[in-house]
Amino acid sequence: MSDLTPGGTSESGRGGVSWYEASARQRVRLLLDAGSFTEFVGPEQRETSPHLQVFDLPEQFDDGMVVGAGTLGGGAVLVAAQEGRFMGGAFGEVHGAKLTGLLRAARDLTSTPVLILFDTGGVRLQEANAGELAIAEIMRAVVEARHAGVTVLGLVGGRSGCFGGGGLIAGCCSALAVSEQGRIGVSGPEVIETNRGVEEFDSKDRPLVWRTTGGKHRRLIGGADAFADDTVDAFRACALDLLRTTGPLTLDTLRNEQARLRERLDRFGACADARDVWAKRGVDDAGAVPGLPADDFIALAGRVAEPSHDAR
Amino acid sequence: MENLTYRHKAKTRAPGDKPLALVGVVASGNLEVLVERVLPDTDCEVAIATTAKGFGDVWAAVVSDFVERRSPGGLRLSINDGGARPDTVALRLSQAVRSLEEGR
Amino acid sequence: MTLDEILQSLFPDGHDIARTDGLLSGSATMKGGAVAAVIGVEGRAPLGVDGALKLGGHVLDALERGGDAPVIVLVDSDSQRMSKRDELLGLNEFLAHLAKGLILADLRGRPTVGILYGHTAAGAFIATALATRVLVGLPGAEPEVMDLPSMARVTKLSVEVLTEKARSTPVFAPGLDNLARTGGVLETWDPSKPLADQLAAVLGRADTRDRRDALGKERGGRPKAADIAERVRELATRAG
Amino acid sequence: MRDWSRDGTARDERVAAGRVLARxxxxxxxxxxxxxxxxxxxxxxxxxxxxxxxxxxxxxxxxxxxxxxxxxxxxxxxxxxxxxxxxxxxxxxxxxxxxxxxxxxxxxxxxxxxxxxxxxxxxxxxxxxxxxxxxxxxxxxxxxxxxxxxxxxxxxxxxxxxxxxxxxxxxxxxxxxxxxxxxxxxxxxxxxxxxxxxxxxxxxxxxxxxxxEPLFTRDPGAVTETQILTAMLAIKGIYAPYAVKRLNHGIGFNTAAIELLLPTYADRLGLKGEICTHWALNPHPTLIPAIESGWVEQIHSFGSEVGMDDYIRARPDVYFTGADGSLRSNRAFCQTAGLYACDMFIGSTLQIDLAGHSSTVTTSRVAGFGGAPNMGSDPRGRRHPSAPWLKAGREADPDAPAPLRRGRKLVVQIGETFGDGNVPLFVEKLDALNLAEKLDLELAPVMVYADDTTHIVTEEGVANLLLCRSPAEREQAIRGVAGYTEIGRGRDRAMVERLRARKVIQRPEDLGVDPLDADRSLLAARSVKDLVHWSGGLYAPPAKFRNW
Structure with a gap:
């Protein structure tokens, strides 16, 4: 099925289409070369979650995960996209298994890159055990694929961000591209507030939430390798760029990551706020960072963010 | 969940060449419509799974207007509904039929 | 079993394991003389950026030293540490780093075995016990992806209703048995027999491929995952 | 001798009592x-x-x-x-x-x-x-x-x-x-x-x-396709034919969508300079793109809006400002302006009945109406003519001699047939009446009376009540745009089609609007951040509207 059309956002050209607003299907179709996408186990096969009925919840024909193959800049890629509006993009049994299968194929093929379009709050509560195991299986499959030489890119810019186990999978990828809207973390702000109190983290303080978990902070602290404006075109450009620059996962890669993360803890471990991190990073006016337009921010990040290749 | 199925006769075959399409997502106040060209050109079937119980009359009216306005002959439309309003349902049904016409 | 009893029964030939701030790291002599690397979390400690980096470094050091001795991961933890500082510093990268180290160890011929002897939850679980080749449980272990009261809050169902639903499916409720039925835990060990023997038996027959989804299907807890993954794998392999 | 300043004396005594605490x-x-x-x-x-x-x-x-x-x-x-x-x-x-x-x-x-x-x-x-x-x-x-x-x-x-x-x-x-x-x-x-x-x-x-309270900030990110459709219908079906230049908008998402469609959809219809030039309006952030695109001549405001101060200060040609540069608002004057100097009010409500009465009062919420009943009423004291006012008057009473015929203010209710939680907009009987019975009120809390209401816009179309010649026609005109609510399903289909032939009801297709074109990409801004960009960084939205 190469032409699944989402309801919601304009189909006229990918440039102006907001990544944040687009559906998973639309992101996939407009990210890849026109007409190149083929879906595996698509919605017409109705492989829905076997568990949502127990909770009297509606199913989605693709269980919120689109997987398939296509080309990007003429090169073959495998691609997976989460639909962040269906159950918050959360990992359930079927949802996760599709991505696991895709990554195992990549491992076997050894050279076809994989793009993961994250949009998830983490594990789907109603099938928590299945979702948790799916995440563990996906992480294993990512590492196996990368160990076999495959590049696995993560793109984060959807409304559910990339939280919980999704954040851990993102941390296993060869490289990440993120937009301002693309929040990455493990414990969401509401979860921290519920467990530790509003003094620890005020989830209603939106500027705080965004500067602690948002794309700009992740880029500046080294948690993401590229920053994209919120358009499909910008993500496409980032993906093409990152595909050229990433290598396989080796022991050296993890050694480098160990050093990179060690340095991060040493330098920023005592910072109370993201603005302190940015200032230490060398940003002159840390308070102005959230308001910077994408181009200006990309230029800034180019000057101060660490090159993190082969350290992830 | 409530399951509803409506079968109608349609005046004409739905335009376009594509065998299937999907529009929308299942979320609160939203729905997905999977449309497949699998029936005789005179038939149309709409199958709904919805979280909102007891709205059969409204669904029947929406579906019947849709068949009259769009004449979706040959189509089976399968809906997963997260409690969408009728105007949203009507919009998605129209979007689904139109997306069978889109090129590529 | 207490951690001391477990270590005694697992490594009767001795071990050198440091225990600080709820973290375990060190080495132990296996039956047959090989020296395994050991890491872990004890006392239901939460796993944050500092702990994950320390454990990850220990795994990488073991890999650096070479050989094919196993890496043993003992877990009695809280969830990931929930704090603004951890998130600010990028906890997801630290937990992923630890997990990648464990998975890479296995891929480089160092079998990894997770032993769940207490509690664990959420991100800490994924980064430790679930990143191993084989996960076994000891009776009384209480893995908990999501606790029922939290689930009740989100699903707006009462704990009683959830408990009732949990009788018909192992897919969402906490507990070792539920996790075993979904394929996450290979087996539960018998504490009355030497753990060293049971460890040796597991190492003798473990598959290097991730077969947890197939196990979940066999045991009826995850009816679809294995088949879906395999179908996608086949289609993608052909397309690629 | 009568003391003619007892009140003044009492006031002086109060002030004296207070002075004890004052410096x-x-x-x-x-x-x-x-x-x-x-x-x-x-x-x-x-x-x-x-x-x-x-x-x-x-x-x-x-x-x-x-x-x-x-x-x-x-x-x-x-x-x-x-x-x-x-x-x-x-x-x-x-x-x-x-x-x-x-x-x-x-x-x-x-x-x-x-x-x-x-x-x-x-x-x-x-x-x-x-x-x-x-x-x-x-x-x-x-x-x-x-x-x-x-x-x-x-x-x-x-x-x-x-x-x-x-x-x-x-x-x-x-x-x-x-x-x-x-x-x-x-x-x-x-x-x-x-x-x-x-x-x-x-x-x-x-x-x-x-x-x-930032009452007038609407996040463009929350504007739905259906709201955009209603906005397109309003622009093409009312703003354009009446050439409405002087107006007031309510605070709902439908009118926010209209504001955001001016520099895009309305511009493509060639309406710039023809509509929406003079406003009685709070400083709505969603109007920034239209202002920046040169649509707006001037705006007088009831109050200000959180975060808009610097933007207003930098646009004194548009807003009323003091010698210090900041906005001077005045609710009483602006309400008067909305009543007498505007040709249209368009806003949203929670309930509309079969006659066209509307109210936001329900039995569990007595919200009051603020300025809406004033804005949304036809001022009988108005004496100056304008094209929209005269056209509306002509439609309401085509047979009256023109020099003696009052014009009519356009009073438009815009909304979706179902609101939040699938609650229908159209009802047999307003909750306001139930409330009046329960509280034994002499007057039910009606926001806009039926005889003031000239148009109703929903996603199903535009009903022009000025063209109705009987209560029965009026009822069917309302039913005819009431969608799949019970009121809508209870319509007389034949009569609705006759009303449609007379353009009392205009469907999207009658107006040349394809519902499938109602798309968020039509919005001049799709997020609060877009509004900040449009303002050149002058608009500083409150934290709760920030996604960055």
Whole structure:
């Protein structure tokens, strides 16, 4: 099925289409070369979650995960996209298994890159055990694929961000591209507030939430390798760029990551706020960072963010 | 969940060449419509799974207007509904039929 | 079993394991003389950026030293540490780093075995016990992806209703048995027999491929995952 | 001999009692409750400035702390019942009777307290109506107002949110009343004098800004496709044919969508300069793209809006500003402007009945209507002609001789046939009537009366009620755009088709609008951040609207 059309956002050209607003299907179709996408186990096969009925919840024909193959800049890629509006993009049994299968194929093929379009709050509560195991299986499959030489890119810019186990999978990828809207973390702000109190983290303080978990902070602290404006075109450009620059996962890669993360803890471990991190990073006016337009921010990040290749 | 199925006769075959399409997502106040060209050109079937119980009359009216306005002959439309309003349902049904016409 | 009893029964030939701030790291002599690397979390400690980096470094050091001795991961933890500082510093990268180290160890011929002897939850679980080749449980272990009261809050169902639903499916409720039925835990060990023997038996027959989804299907807890993954794998392999 | 200045003497006695706590006019905030105890007498009419946006929150809190044995049974006359404290004083018996206009966030509690007998209700007014009564029979004995700063003489700078203050002070001071102002700070020289000091008796320095609710900020990210469709229908079906230049918008998402479609969809229809040039409107952030695209000549405002101050300051050709550069708003004048100088009001409601009466009051929420009934009414005193007004008048009464035919103000209700939680917009009987029965009110709280309503826009089409010639036609015109609500499904299909032939009802296809084109990409801004970009970084949205 190469032409699944989402309801919601304009189909006229990918440039102006907001990544944040687009559906998973639309992101996939407009990210890849026109007409190149083929879906595996698509919605017409109705492989829905076997568990949502127990909770009297509606199913989605693709269980919120689109997987398939296509080309990007003429090169073959495998691609997976989460639909962040269906159950918050959360990992359930079927949802996760599709991505696991895709990554195992990549491992076997050894050279076809994989793009993961994250949009998830983490594990789907109603099938928590299945979702948790799916995440563990996906992480294993990512590492196996990368160990076999495959590049696995993560793109984060959807409304559910990339939280919980999704954040851990993102941390296993060869490289990440993120937009301002693309929040990455493990414990969401509401979860921290519920467990530790509003003094620890005020989830209603939106500027705080965004500067602690948002794309700009992740880029500046080294948690993401590229920053994209919120358009499909910008993500496409980032993906093409990152595909050229990433290598396989080796022991050296993890050694480098160990050093990179060690340095991060040493330098920023005592910072109370993201603005302190940015200032230490060398940003002159840390308070102005959230308001910077994408181009200006990309230029800034180019000057101060660490090159993190082969350290992830 | 409530399951509803409506079968109608349609005046004409739905335009376009594509065998299937999907529009929308299942979320609160939203729905997905999977449309497949699998029936005789005179038939149309709409199958709904919805979280909102007891709205059969409204669904029947929406579906019947849709068949009259769009004449979706040959189509089976399968809906997963997260409690969408009728105007949203009507919009998605129209979007689904139109997306069978889109090129590529 | 207490951690001391477990270590005694697992490594009767001795071990050198440091225990600080709820973290375990060190080495132990296996039956047959090989020296395994050991890491872990004890006392239901939460796993944050500092702990994950320390454990990850220990795994990488073991890999650096070479050989094919196993890496043993003992877990009695809280969830990931929930704090603004951890998130600010990028906890997801630290937990992923630890997990990648464990998975890479296995891929480089160092079998990894997770032993769940207490509690664990959420991100800490994924980064430790679930990143191993084989996960076994000891009776009384209480893995908990999501606790029922939290689930009740989100699903707006009462704990009683959830408990009732949990009788018909192992897919969402906490507990070792539920996790075993979904394929996450290979087996539960018998504490009355030497753990060293049971460890040796597991190492003798473990598959290097991730077969947890197939196990979940066999045991009826995850009816679809294995088949879906395999179908996608086949289609993608052909397309690629 | 009759004493003709008893009220003045009483006022002087009150002021003298308050002076004990004051240095000059300044009273320390810790003494605010004591001051009120000194000034207030049981049964006084009190205006505790609760406007649509700004709130005299320190004085509201102080009033809850007065001794009910000393101060009780007050008659509150204030436009906005917004803060919890506004109702706390009724719980404790400090206040007893209430005349007001709007109670958005407290609407549910107002309803409970009305049913519980805790509040003796005077009436729910429009703003202009309540202001009018301040000068006739609801004149305050004491007014508790809010401003940004004061000097030692009591000259007040209200900041951009002038709102009701001049009206309240005018009615109080000049009729022997006492005025107490809370100010953020006392300064040597105020930026501009909004209220002359000789009208102010006491000043309390709060040391912090008064509370302002960002009521008029609509996040473009939340605008739906259906709302965009209704906006397209309104632009093509009403704005364009009537060439509406002078208008007021409500605060709903449908009208926000219209604002966001002006530089895109309406521009492509060639309507720039033809519509929407002169406004009675708060500084809506969603109007920024239209302003920046050169659509808007000028805007007069009821109040300001949080975060818009710097933008307004930089666009003095568009907004009314003082010598200091900041916005000068005035609710009374702007309401008058909306009534007499605008050709159209368009807004949303919660319920519309078969005659076309509409109300936002439900049995569980007594929200009041603020300015909508005033904006949304045909002013019988209007005498100046304009093209839209004359056209509407002609449609309503084509046979009358033109020189004697009144024009009509366009009063448009816009909405989706189903609202939040699938609640239908169209009903057989308004909840307002049920409420009136339950509370034994002489007048049901109707927001816009049927005979003022000229058009209804839903996603199903535009109904032009001016063209209806009988109550039956009117009912079917309403049913004909009521979608799949019970009202809509109960339509006489043949009659609806006849009305459609006469353009009483116009469907999207009749207007050349394809519902499938109703797409978020049509919006000039799709997020609050886009609005910031449009403003050149001058708009500073409140934190709760930030996604960055």
């Amino acid at each position: 000059g006019k300044a009273v320390h905030r810790d003494d605010a409750a004591k001051l009120l105890e000194a000034l207030l007498k049981p049964g006084d009419r009190v205006c505790l400035e609760g406007d649509n946006q700004k709130q005299a929150d320190l004085l509201a809190e102080a009033l809850t702390r007065v001794d009910p044995a000393v101060v009780h049974d007050l008659h509150m006359v204030q436009s906005g019942v917004v803060l919890p404290e506004h109702l706390d004083v009724f719980e404790s018996g400090i206040a007893k009777r209430l005349d007001y206009s709007y109670s958005g966030p407290q609407a549910a509690r107002v309803a409970r307290m009305l049913f519980g007998g805790k509040i003796e209700l005077g009436a729910v007014h429009t703003y202009l109506e309540l202001f009018a009564r301040y000068f006739i029979d609801l004149t305050p004995h004491v007014a508790l107002i809010a401003a940004v700063s004061a000097d030692r003489d009591g000259n007040l700078y209200t900041g951009p949110n002038t709102e009701d203050t001049p009206t309240v002070v005018e009615a109080t001071t000049f009729k022997n009343g006492v005025v107490v102002a809370q100010v953020n700070e006392i300064v040597d020289r105020v930026p501009r004098v909004d209220i002359p000091g000789d009208r102010v008796h006491f000043v309390v320095e709060a040391g912090r800004p008064f509370y302002v």
